[in-house]
Structure formats: structure tokens, C-alpha cells
Amino acid sequence: MYGAIIGDICGSIYEWNNRKTNKPEEIDLINPECFFTDDTVLTCAIADAVLSFDGTRKSYKDAIYEWANKYSDDKYPKVGYGGHFRYWYRSANPQPYKSWGNGSAMRISAVGWKFDSLQTTLDQALLATDFTHNHPEGIKGAKAVASAIYMARNRQLQSQQDDLLQYRDKSTNVISKEAIKQFIESSFGYDLNRTSGEIRSDYEFDVSCQGSVPEAIIAFLESRDFVHAIQLAISIGGDTDTIACITGSIAEAYYREIPTKLIKFAHEKVTDEMRNLLDQFCYKFSQSDKNAFPAHYQVEK
Numbered sequence: 001m002y003g004a005i006i007g008d009i010c011g012s013i014y015e016w017n018n019r020k021t022n023k024p025e026e027i028d029l030i031n032p033e034c035f036f037t038d039d040t041v042l043t044c045a046i047a048d049a050v051l052s053f054d055g056t057r058k059s060y061k062d063a064i065y066e067w068a069n070k071y072s073d074d075k076y077p078k079v080g081y082g083g084h085f086r087y088w089y090r091s092a093n094p095q096p097y098k099s100w101g102n103g104s105a106m107r108i109s110a111v112g113w114k115f116d117s118l119q120t121t122l123d124q125a126l127l128a129t130d131f132t133h134n135h136p137e138g139i140k141g142a143k144a145v146a147s148a149i150y151m152a153r154n155r156q157l158q159s160q161q162d163d164l165l166q167y168r169d170k171s172t173n174v175i176s177k178e179a180i181k182q183f184i185e186s187s188f189g190y191d192l193n194r195t196s197g198e199i200r201s202d203y204e205f206d207v208s209c210q211g212s213v214p215e216a217i218i219a220f221l222e223s224r225d226f227v228h229a230i231q232l233a234i235s236i237g238g239d240t241d242t243i244a245c246i247t248g249s250i251a252e253a254y255y256r257e258i259p260t261k262l263i264k265f266a267h268e269k270v271t272d273e274m275r276n277l278l279d280q281f282c283y284k285f286s287q288s289d290k291n292a293f294p295a296h297y298q299v300e301k
Contacts, residue, residue, distance in 0.1 A: 003252025011244030112149025141209025
């Protein structure tokens with residue numbers, strides 16, 4: 001979850017001021033002008049619903065509706081909700097609007113962390129999506145990202161998930177990036193054989209799942225570590241905060257190491273409510289912030 005939110009925040013200042021470069025490692029991710037957008041708000045909303053599974057269950061739809069109204073663009077002008085979604089969260093009886101937009105994929109990361117089977121992850125990704133994005137492309141984008149996160153976080157098969165054994169490298173018992181790539185291509189039909197450089201040359205702003213989710217996954221596949229993944233995502237151009245959000249969500253699950261300075265930077269940029277939710281979610285699932293906040297893990301929750 002930190003991966004998604006860091007991607008959003010660090011990509012925020014480049015959305016309307018693209019930094020297309022063949023030297024992505026030169027992109028500075030920590031800038032005081034960075035801010036959270038709708039990607040962070042709605043990622044938190046889905047995480048809120050996921051955390052409620054162990055108590056008084058809150059539906060994905062109710063969580064999205066609640067968080068969007070709490071962080072409305074009247075109160076937070078920089079969140080940048082899309083026009084159709086803005087109408088949805090302001091409606092007294094919101095209905096799905098057949099969206100193929102990448103909003104379904106950028107908010108889904110918590111689903112990829114929660115469940116213990118690939119099929120359940122895919123089923124829950126649908127439930128977390130179709131009350132807004134009920135277009136096949138919108139659903140496909142969310143499922144692709146959630147399943148990539150599920151495979152990435154279980155890549156070492158420590159608990160020997162039967163549903164992932166077929167994707168492991170039999171010599172190392174590890175799920176490789178290539179296995180994740182092949183699964184996404186065969187299951188969702190995305191072309192992941194391009195490079196970031198090939199995409200970058202003529203890539204334009206595109207908020208569709210079909211025009212941004214494959215690009216975000218490619219940035220992850222091509223990356224060396226978490227920081228490089230975010231830099232690659234931003235270097236492509238286009239809808240940078242969302243592309244970096246999606247890339248970061250998968251990269252966190254795969255690498256499990258996020259520099260402390262980026263964790264603390266994100267902490268500074270979000271609200272107290274978001275910060276508390278991040279702490280709870282990471283403690284329970286990813287522990288990606290353990291090096292940044294070791295004291296948090298020294299007490300029994």
C-alpha cells in the first residue's frame with residue numbers, strides 16, 4: 001500500500017509537467033511540491049474496507065463513497081477526481097457508469113495483499129471495482145494489478161500456495177518477473193513485450209486501463225528496485241501519478257524494501273487519518289515501513 005501511495009505522491013508534480021527522459025534514475029522523487037491525489041484517497045478507501053473484514057464489515061462501495069466525500073475536491077482541490085467519478089460520489093444513489101478508466105487499477109492494491117488464493121483475489125478485485133468501473137476493460141485492469149501484487153508478494157512461496165506452484169521456477173522455488181509477465185499476458189491479453197523506452201517515445205496522456213495499466217506493469221518488470229520502478233513509471237510520461245501508483249503497488253510487493261526516506265516523505269504528505277490507516281495496514285500485511293518506524297513493531301497490537 002505504501003508503494004501505491006508513494007507512486008501517487010511522487011508522480012503528482014509530473015502529471016501536467018511530464019519528465020520524459022531516457023535517464024529515469026535522474027528523476028528526483030522527493031520534492032516539497034508533491035501532494036496526494038485521488039489515487040491515495042481511494043487506495044486508502046479500499047484498504048479501509050479490507051481492514052474491516054475482521055470486524056464490522058464495510059463494503060468496498062461504502063468505503064469509496066465515504067472517503068471520496070470526506071476528501072472531496074471542494075475540500076481538497078488537488079485530489080483531481082475524474083468527471084464521471086465526481087458525479088458518482090456526489091450522487092445520493094450512485095450507480096456504475098461503465099468506466100474503463102485506470103481509477104479501478106490505481107485503488108486496488110489492498111486487495112492484492114489481503115487474500116490467500118489467486119482466485120479469491122480476482123473475485124474480490126471485481127467486487128472492489130464494478131460499482132463504478134463495470135466496463136470489461138476497467139475490471140480487467142483492476143484484476144491484472146491485484147493478481148500481479150498477489151503473485152509478487154508470494155513470490156518465494158513461503159506458505160506453498162497450491163495455486164501458484166505452477167508459476168514457480170522449479171530450481172529456486174521462486175516466482176520470477178517473467179512468470180508474472182506470462183500470467184498477465186495470458187490472462188488479460190496485455191502486450192508486455194515493449195520497453196519503457198519504446199513506450200516513452202510517443203506515449204501520450206491516457207487515463208484508460210488499456211492505455212496505462214500495461215505501461216505501468218512494464219515499468220515494474222523492467223525495474224531494478226523500488227526506487228527505479230517509480231522513476232521508470234514517471235519517465236514514461238502521461239498520467240504519471242496513476243502510472244507510478246500502479247507500478248509502485250506491484251514493486252512494493254515484489255521488492256519488499258522501500259527506502260526509509262520515501263516512507264517518511266509519504267507520511268508527511270498525507271493526513272493523520274491516512275497515516276493511521278497506513279500504519280495499521282502495513283503492520284498487518286506488508287511491514288514495508290518496518291525500517292522507517294521500528295518502534296511501531298516493538299509493541300503488541
